[in-house]
Amino acid sequence: xxxxxxxxxxxGGEVGSARHLxxxxxxxxxxKRGQRSRFIEQLRRNILDQIDCEPGRxxxxxxxxxxxxxxxxxxxxxxxxxxxxxxxxxxxxFGRAEAVPVDLDALEAAVVRRAIAAVESGARTxxxxxSRKNKAFPIESQELNRRVGARVxxxxxxxxxxxxxxxxxxxxxxxxxxxxxxxxxxxGADGLPIGTTGSALALLSxxxxxxxxxxxxxxxxxxxxxxxxHSPPYTGLKAEExxxxxxxxxxxxxxxxxxxxxxxxxxxxxxxxxxxxAEYWTIVQRRFMQRIAxxxxxxxxxxxxxxxxxxxxxxxxxxxxxxxIDAASPHLVLRPLLGFNKADIIARARTIGTYExxxxxxxxxxxxxxxxxxxxxxxxxxVEAHERELNQDGLIDEALESLTSS
Amino acid sequence: xxxxxxxxxxxxxxxxxxxxAVRECLETTFGNPSSLxxxxxxxxxVLESAREQIAQRMGVPKxxxxxxxxxxxxxxxxxxxxxxxxxxxGSHIVTTAVEHPSVxxxxxxxxxxxxxxSYLVPHPGYGVTAGQVCDAMRADTILVSVMQVNNExxxxxxxxxxARAVKAxxxxxxxxxDGVQGFGKLxxxxxxxxxxxxxxxxxxxxxxxxxxYVRAGVRCRPLLRGGGHESGLxxxxxxxxxxxxxxxxxxxxxxxxxxxxxxxxxxxxxxLQVMDSIPEAVVLxxxxxxxxxxxxxxxxxxxxxxxxxxSEFGVSVSxxxxxxxSRNKRSHVLEALGFERRLIDASVRFSLSRMTTAEEISxxxxxLRQAVKRLRPVAERVLR
Numbered sequence: 001x002x003x004x005x006x007x008x009x010x011x012g013g014e015v016g017s018a019r020h021l022x023x024x025x026x027x028x029x030x031x032k033r034g035q036r037s038r039f040i041e042q043l044r045r046n047i048l049d050q051i052d053c054e055p056g057r058x059x060x061x062x063x064x065x066x067x068x069x070x071x072x073x074x075x076x077x078x079x080x081x082x083x084x085x086x087x088x089x090x091x092x093x094f095g096r097a098e099a100v101p102v103d104l105d106a107l108e109a110a111v112v113r114r115a116i117a118a119v120e121s122g123a124r125t126x127x128x129x130x131s132r133k134n135k136a137f138p139i140e141s142q143e144l145n146r147r148v149g150a151r152v153x154x155x156x157x158x159x160x161x162x163x164x165x166x167x168x169x170x171x172x173x174x175x176x177x178x179x180x181x182x183x184x185x186x187x188g189a190d191g192l193p194i195g196t197t198g199s200a201l202a203l204l205s206x207x208x209x210x211x212x213x214x215x216x217x218x219x220x221x222x223x224x225x226x227x228x229x230h231s232p233p234y235t236g237l238k239a240e241e242x243x244x245x246x247x248x249x250x251x252x253x254x255x256x257x258x259x260x261x262x263x264x265x266x267x268x269x270x271x272x273x274x275x276x277x278a279e280y281w282t283i284v285q286r287r288f289m290q291r292i293a294x295x296x297x298x299x300x301x302x303x304x305x306x307x308x309x310x311x312x313x314x315x316x317x318x319x320x321x322x323x324x325i326d327a328a329s330p331h332l333v334l335r336p337l338l339g340f341n342k343a344d345i346i347a348r349a350r351t352i353g354t355y356e357x358x359x360x361x362x363x364x365x366x367x368x369x370x371x372x373x374x375x376x377x378x379x380x381x382x383v384e385a386h387e388r389e390l391n392q393d394g395l396i397d398e399a400l401e402s403l404t405s406s
Numbered sequence: 407x408x409x410x411x412x413x414x415x416x417x418x419x420x421x422x423x424x425x426x427a428v429r430e431c432l433e434t435t436f437g438n439p440s441s442l443x444x445x446x447x448x449x450x451x452v453l454e455s456a457r458e459q460i461a462q463r464m465g466v467p468k469x470x471x472x473x474x475x476x477x478x479x480x481x482x483x484x485x486x487x488x489x490x491x492x493x494x495x496g497s498h499i500v501t502t503a504v505e506h507p508s509v510x511x512x513x514x515x516x517x518x519x520x521x522x523x524s525y526l527v528p529h530p531g532y533g534v535t536a537g538q539v540c541d542a543m544r545a546d547t548i549l550v551s552v553m554q555v556n557n558e559x560x561x562x563x564x565x566x567x568x569a570r571a572v573k574a575x576x577x578x579x580x581x582x583x584d585g586v587q588g589f590g591k592l593x594x595x596x597x598x599x600x601x602x603x604x605x606x607x608x609x610x611x612x613x614x615x616x617x618x619y620v621r622a623g624v625r626c627r628p629l630l631r632g633g634g635h636e637s638g639l640x641x642x643x644x645x646x647x648x649x650x651x652x653x654x655x656x657x658x659x660x661x662x663x664x665x666x667x668x669x670x671x672x673x674x675x676x677x678l679q680v681m682d683s684i685p686e687a688v689v690l691x692x693x694x695x696x697x698x699x700x701x702x703x704x705x706x707x708x709x710x711x712x713x714x715x716x717s718e719f720g721v722s723v724s725x726x727x728x729x730x731x732s733r734n735k736r737s738h739v740l741e742a743l744g745f746e747r748r749l750i751d752a753s754v755r756f757s758l759s760r761m762t763t764a765e766e767i768s769x770x771x772x773x774l775r776q777a778v779k780r781l782r783p784v785a786e787r788v789l790r
Contacts, residue, residue, distance in 0.1 A: 232714055232715075232718055233711050233712075233713075233714035233715035233717070233718055233777075233781070234711055234714070235714070236710065236713070236714040236717070237714075237717065270784050273784060273787045273788050274783075274784075274787065361735075368708070368711070368788055368789075369788055
């Protein structure tokens with residue numbers, strides 16, 4: 001192995017031999033035996049669809065994806081990629097990296113370049129980590145830390161070493177075929193690549209909870225589409241706009257735009273209000289939504305429905321009510337928010353960008369048709385008896401006939 | 407679907423004359439009126455000719471008319487500007503409880519600063535009398551501000567008469583009127599006032615242009631300071647295209663004002679007859695309201711639901727209360743007038759303009775009857 005390729009080479013000028021990369025590490029994908037290659041291929045496609053930049057070569061190497069690009073576009077590309085990469089599910093972390101030949105000079109030069117770049121963006125303390133996967137490399141990690149660290153301090157006197165809480169962590173991985181140097185490691189969105197675990201239809205109300213529930217389903221790799229029940233004239237154009245904006249916010253987290261199905265619900269609400277006692281309005285409306293969503297799931301091939309219920313969040317969200325709602329359709333109903341507190345859900349809604357939209361003061365269709373005292377514990381038999389007063393299939397067919405999608 | 411726009415108190419479609427003036431200005435007169443070269447001079451000519459035209463329609467000297475972005479700015483300017491300039495003389499202001507928020511909100515801020523505000527509640531005919539105003543005045547009253555026409559009910563306030571009564575009692579008290587809903591429709595009261603606010607987009611002009619008349623000798627501190635435009639009252643390069651469109655709109659409105667007014671009044675009369683034929687309808691606007699405005703309640707149908715229902719048929723109207731279901735934004739005007747909540751929550755405002763046609767009113771009548779028929783039973787059930 002050639003440690004010093006050329007004694008007259010001052011080092012540090014070897015940009016030409018370095019490949020500039022964004023390293024992308026998988027979250028749970030790495031664990032899925034047998035499914036691994038399918039998951040990785042899906043993640044690769046999702047990244048290419050979702051990142052907001054001209055994709056370079058995106059290749060699998062050493063159990064990670066490497067996105068390669070021209071060095072002159074580095075800063076610009078990193079800026080544009082880093083925000084969109086942070087929203088691709090299935091990524092554990094990602095970071096800007098250089099891959100250089102297995103050579104001490106090249107290694108040192110790459111570390112120094114990373115350090116200087118970090119100083120320019122304000123870092124003052126650093127820590128070096130060497131990982132010597134290639135045991136044939138003649139210098140041990142400890143010794144490398146010392147030697148390369150000294151070079152960094154020499155080249156960037158603004159920096160000092162902090163092994164506990166460094167502002168800049170530079171990781172050097174020495175492998176058989178290349179040395180990878182990376183810094184700026186950003187946390188990814190975690191989860192599984194969208195499209196690897198199935199598809200679901202999320203019931204989107206316009207409130208705070210349902211978009212968060214949709215988001216968590218997407219995070220578990222589901223391809224999600226949304227259905228919203230709107231009730232003109234009881235709800236207006238702005239309420240519809242609000243739901244479109246929620247879907248637009250969710251789109252930042254998916255490789256393909258989320259489709260929104262709009263089902264007119266006013267006719268059903270009018271019938272319910274006319275023929276059923278007020279305490280059952282909420283539960284019967286929810287059961288209608290479930291049936292309609294179930295019909296859509298059959299037609300479009302969704303594997304499950306997603307709703308934003310959280311136990312006890314409102315008085316009517318009792319287990320018996322949820323059971324009565326689920327009995328309305330044979331489909332699997334996912335409730336990703338069951339385990340969360342209100343504050344957790346609001347905090348999540350803020351980070352995914354739906355909170356500010358959800359709190360706009362336009363009511364969703366439930367508000368006007370919400371009884372003052374909804375039934376807390378529903379007897380399914382009683383509910384079903386009341387529902388027989390309605391022409392259920394006719395109402396559902398009518399609603400689905402006027403379905404619109406965007 | 408025939409679309410009918412009856413929300414002219416919110417804003418109006420742009421008149422062809424105004425559109426043409428704006429377009430021509432954007433295409434040819436891009437200069438800054440403060441510049442010394444030809445381009446600047448051309449812009450200055452447009453600006454001064456607009457000032458002349460509008461001042462003339464308003465019945466005030468050209469030099470006392472100042473352009474700004476609209477009536478919100480004009481109202482803010484006069485409230486803060488007069489209060490702060492005359493603070494040494496007194497700290498009492500008289501206004502009404504039914505003014506536009508661009509008057510009420512600055513006054514609330516002035517209350518924080520130590521001013522005392524008297525809010526007059528209009529009489530059953532929704533007007534404010536000279537006696538009411540004079541009774542509210544004190545030795546340290548520096549400003550009286552009463553709107554010319556209420557934007558929600560259309561009630562007309564006799565501001566010229568109020569101004570004369572105030573002046574007879576205390577010559578030094580400044581009298582202002584927010585003329586947004588009256589200018590271009592009614593006879594201008596400005597000559598009797600010390601200050602008057604108007605806006606272009608309420609009379610078929612473009613948005614972003616308005617004017618404030620301030621009588622010579624009245625002190626008013628500017629809100630915006632800078633390059634000394636508009637005689638130092640309002641800094642910032644003038645919105646020449648908007649102002650040109652404003653002037654064109656004012657001329658168009660003035661060309662046949664009385665005939666237009668009578669025609670709109672007749673159309674409003676037809677709409678009133680339609681209301682008579684709908685048993686649920688309760689007219690909220692007073693007799694003698696301005697020609698174009700008709701506030702009506704259809705209890706128990708929430709106003710917002712009614713607006714949505716009419717909108718489905720292409721008819722645009724607005725509601726006094728923003729959201730009946732959330733019950734947190736009731737109209738301060740209707741509340742001040744003492745209407746019951748069930749009427750306030752169910753209120754809808756139809757506002758016509760000189761461009762409204764008889765066919766449009768017939769269309770609205772038909773749509774309205776259908777909507778009430780469908781919504782009333784539902785509303786009764788859900789709002790028990």
